[in-house]
Amino acid sequence: xxxxxxxxxxxxxxEGEDFTTYCNSSTxxxxxxxxxxxxxxxxxxxxxxxKSGEVKKQKxxxxxxxxxxxxxxxxxxxxxxxxVGTYFCAGRDNAGGTSYGKLTFGQGTILTVHP
Amino acid sequence: EAxxxxxxxHSVIEKGQTVTLRCDPISGHDNLYWxxxxxxxxxxxxxxxxxxxxxxxxxxxxxxxxxxxxxxxYSTLKVQPAELEDSGVYFCASxxxxxxxxxxxxxxxxxx
Numbered sequence: 001x002x003x004x005x006x007x008x009x010x011x012x013x014x015e016g017e018d019f020t021t022y023c024n025s026s027t028x029x030x031x032x033x034x035x036x037x038x039x040x041x042x043x044x045x046x047x048x049x050x051k052s053g054e055v056k057k058q059k060x061x062x063x064x065x066x067x068x069x070x071x072x073x074x075x076x077x078x079x080x081x082x083x084v085g086t087y088f089c090a091g092r093d094n095a096g097g098t099s100y101g102k103l104t105f106g107q108g109t110i111l112t113v114h115p
Numbered sequence: 116e117a118x119x120x121x122x123x124x125h126s127v128i129e130k131g132q133t134v135t136l137r138c139d140p141i142s143g144h145d146n147l148y149w150x151x152x153x154x155x156x157x158x159x160x161x162x163x164x165x166x167x168x169x170x171x172x173x174x175x176x177x178x179x180x181x182x183x184x185x186x187x188x189y190s191t192l193k194v195q196p197a198e199l200e201d202s203g204v205y206f207c208a209s210x211x212x213x214x215x216x217x218x219x220x221x222x223x224x225x226x227x
Contacts, residue, residue, distance in 0.1 A: 004157075033215050042206060043158065045215030088158065102148065102171055103216070105158040 006106030023089035119219035138207030
């Protein structure tokens with residue numbers, strides 16, 4: 001079945017440093033989504049990427065979708081303590097024949113930011 | 116609008132007992148999903164409803180798990196009998212369009 005690998009598992013940074021997490025799928029994806037889960041909380045949707053090579057920005061966050069639609073990355077510029085949490089990528093393929101089908105989540109990257 | 120509501124937030128049961136988790140999706144969201152996160156690992160898919168129909172239940176671990184969605188509104192996930200390895204956080208999510216899911220706060224299930 002489809003697998004989504006995410007690295008690194010942990011990342012510790014000083015406030016103000018940059019942070020990147022990477023996601024790779026074993027199959028070509030129709031789209032990929034990113035979620036953030038704060039400690040003790042639940043995943044919150046950040047963004048969806050659909051097109052090959054797509055790049056989207058949300059303030060200090062930059063999301064990329066690879067040309068082959070099998071990999072993605074999330075980059076945070078100048079991290080802040082409010083960025084702390086676990087960042088998940090989640091990919092959807094078309095095997096189920098529906099655009100609303102299941103997402104396969106990566107293992108997540110736990111980000112800690114030291115002030 | 117109200118978000119996705121899950122009940123209970125925590126449940127501690129003994130091995131062999133039965134537990135029923137409930138999820139109230141956002142009103143009008145036809146798609147409802149159940150996921151589970153065990154021991155801080157990845158969030159794993161359990162099943163997907165479209166309205167009251169099971170669209171995909173390929174992630175259900177075994178026949179001890181039974182999910183229903185009455186009238187296409189709220190959903191229940193019953194575990195009977197519960198085993199130690201069923202412990203984890205059970206998330207429900209709903210969606211309307213092709214955009215992201217809205218997750219509930221989850222039910223933390225502990226089987227002792």
